[in-house]
Amino acid sequence: MKLTARHLFFLVMPPLMWAGNAVVGRLLVGHLPPVFMNAMRWALVAVLLAPLARGVWRQGGLVRARWAHLAFIGALGVGSYNALQYLALQTSSPLNVTLIASSMPVWMMVVGAVGHGQHITRRQALGAVLSSAGVVLVLARGSWQALQHVHWVAGDLLMLLAALAWSVYSWQLARPPVHMQGGQRPAWNWAEFLWLQVVFGLAFALLCSGVEQALLPPQFQWPVGWGAWQPLALGMAFIAVGPSILAYWGWGKGVAAAGPTVAAFFSNLTPVFAAGWAWLLLGQVPQWYHPVALLLIAAGIMVSSRTAPRP
Structure with missing residues (x-):
């Protein structure tokens, strides 16, 4: 399919916001329990979106008829993905x-093939290789020897589960059940949905946070005083607005x-955008491998999008 400027806007916004989340989220990890932090993040999002979603408050019948699907995608995209990512960062680098x-x-290709009968083309496979190579180039800082020092730990398995959860969530957005398609889909706008x-x-997320509280190690110390909570509050505010509301809005539109499958290639722009944030905010000048990685990722997107069927 041909990607228009509108498509590119929606698809580029999520990795741009997630790049900021990669910085802020890692600063917050260790100061708050990870699952609790995920729950508080989405509680704040629920409050911020409530005025824009007031139309669904009077549609209890429509919601009850679709509660199973809404609970499923909510548990995947909201309750699981970010919590698993924050948990992974406790033990993984x-x-x-x-x-x-x-x-x-x-x-994305595996879930599409297994769950939705989506054929994986050679161009999509080539696009995945090119895009992943660009990401690895950034992470290796232009030196492949750096990858020899990577050690795999338990948190890596959690991140694999997070990636799988996000893939299933994304396909559910693209291929929802019949009652969420066509004329049977309620006229919910993006904020309401x-x-x-x-x-x-x-x-x-709150249920999982309750389990986490029961299992917290005794030595964990909660922040005390406004001085300790102020940077956490600012960080949570950014995560709620940027990587949550704006990124999920763009991701839904882009998918x-x-x-x-095509949208997933854009997610690999996150480490490149992170370098851009570091340049603007921290004065860290991009290196030669950043534009090369951007070209590889862009090539992967172009190759894959030429033949990726629209759902």
Whole structure:
């Protein structure tokens, strides 16, 4: 399919926001329990979106008829993905987590093939190789020897589960059940549909957070005083608005337009955008491998999108 400027806007926004989340989220990990942090993130999103989603408050019948699907995608996209990512960062390195996340196009193709009968083309496979090579180039900082020092730990398995959960979630957006298609789909706008996902996903996230609280090690110390909570509050505010509301809005629109497989290639732009954030905010000048990686990822997107069927 041909990607228009509108498609590119929606598909580029999520990795741009996720790049900021990669910085802020890692700063917050260790200061708050990871599953609790995920629950609080989405609780804030639910509050922020509530005024925009007030139309669904009077549609209880439509929601009850579709609660199973809403609970399923909410548990995957809201309740599981970010919690698993934050948990992974407790034992895994950012390098490992980002490397595993770069396999997203592959998981998208696997889920599409197994769950939706989507044929994997040679161009899609080639696109996945090119895109992943660009990500690995950034993470290796232009030196392949750096990858020899990667050690795999338990958190890596959690990140694999996160990637799988996000792939299933994305395909559910592209190939929803019959009652969410065509004339049977309620006339929910993006904010109403996202708010419903957040509400159902938040219930699952709070349940998981309760389990986490019961299992917290005794030595864990909660922040004390406004001075300790202020940077956490600012970080949570950014995560709620950027990587949550804006990124999920763009992802939903992008998946609907281009399909989950093509959209997954755009997620590999995250480490490149992270370098851009570091340049703007920290004065860290990009290196030679950053534009090369961008070209590889862009090539992967172009190759794969030429033959990827629209769902």
